[in-house]
Amino acid sequence: MRRAIPILAVLALTIAACGGTTGGGPATSKEPIKIGGIFDLTGATSDVGVPYSEGVKDFVAFINDKGGVNGRQIQLVSDDYAYQIPRAEELYNRLVTQEQVVSIMGWGTGDTIAMTPKITKDKLPFMSASYSADLVADVTKTPYNFMIGQTYSDQARVMLKYIKDNWKGSSPAKVSLSYGDNAFGKSPVEDAKKFMQENGIVNTPDIVVASNALDMSPQLLAVKSAAPDFILMQNTSAPVAVEAKSAKTAGLDKTALATLNWGFGEKTLELAGTAAEGMLAVVPFVGLSEEASGLKEIKDWNDKQKKDWRKQPVNYVQGWLTMKVMSEGLRRVQGDISGEKLRAALESIKDYDTGGITDKITFSDKSHRGALASRIYRAQGGKWVRLVDLTAAK
Secondary structure: OOOHHHHHHHHHHHHHHOOOOOOOOOOOOOOOEEEEEEEOOOOOOHHHHHHHHHHHHHHHHHHHHOOOEOOEOEEEEEEEOOOOHHHHHHHHHHHHHOOOOOEEEOOOHHHHHHHHHHHHHHOOOEEOOOOOHHHOOOOOOOOOEEOOOOOHHHHHHHHHHHHHHHOOOOOOOEEEEEEEOOHHHHOOHHHHHHHHHHOOOEEOOOEEEOOOOOOOHHHHHOOHHHOOOEEEEEOOHHHHHHHHHHHHHOOOOOOEEEEOHHHOOHHHHHHHHHHHOOOEEEEOOOOOOOOOHHHHHHHHHHHHOOOOHHHOOHHHHHHHHHHHHHHHHHHHOOOOOOHHHHHHHHOOOOOEOOOOOOOOEEOOOOOOOEOOEEEEEEEEOOEEEEEEEEEEOO
8 A cells, every 4th residue: 555655646647747637627738729710702792801811810820920829829720601601601510510619700790690509509709700780789699709890780870970960951861771682781771770760861762782793873873863962881892882983873973972891991992993082981990001009010010921011901900800809818718718718708808909990899798799989981082081080879
């Protein structure tokens, strides 16, 4: 029996060295942290999806170059789902069952909605690039969905309030909503219509467009007789640029154009040319042409990689910052990472300062809405000029 004591001691040391414990929880692994990525690289929203994904990937490279998160490298396992919901679901299943990721960086509205029951069941924190209010309206129903941008519905409210407050006409302003026939396009429509009704804005007929259309003149001609003062667009850069050109073709010269988040950006101005002049935009993020302390690390990293940050669109910044917020959650996890622990860590983020890129970001066990404010811009002389600083929806 006397000889068994040192043998047991050796066994105990061996178990501890291998990561085993006697009740204190497993020792922290030094293996890479696997994060999934579901991106649109070739589909209907790839005009903004590609730079967004590059922002996510570059932040991963940036943080890994600095030593990773708590000494662990991040391994991003991602693929293209071409904006097709079945492919997104297939990719999600592979990421969860085969790759065993601890969280996922998602993309679209329709696919995120479709996957949310699985996300909840799997207890997998999911940070989507969709800012659809439905995804974070009730944390008890979507406990693992997080977003960092102001919701599309709140963006619409901010823009509509700006229109109302600055309208000089003798009769109420008339606004048509323009969107694609999909979950992303329709996301803010009901809330925007309710806001217009409650605030004395006339809702002229909707304009439903195909995101891949090369000419939207027929749809715009159909509402010309209603003479909308504004068309508020919920789409991405390429179709917003097409609609701006088509509005000129349709003779809607007196109708002002406005867009939400994904229609804003350098690509819109490049594609639309002079047709974008005067366009309004509401957006939670700043681009790299602006002055904000949070942009410095992005510019420095691009310089280090011999990339021209001046050519990186605002969507790249969105991807970078979204991955940065997820990594902040990872940093706060004590011990090994699980979905439940990562969710709790993200919910501990309060007044997270993004260096002026967005409003301060706060999550809690009551809300996963992140930033609550956006800025308003106008296209002027081939540039986006800020009109209104951070504004929350009323």
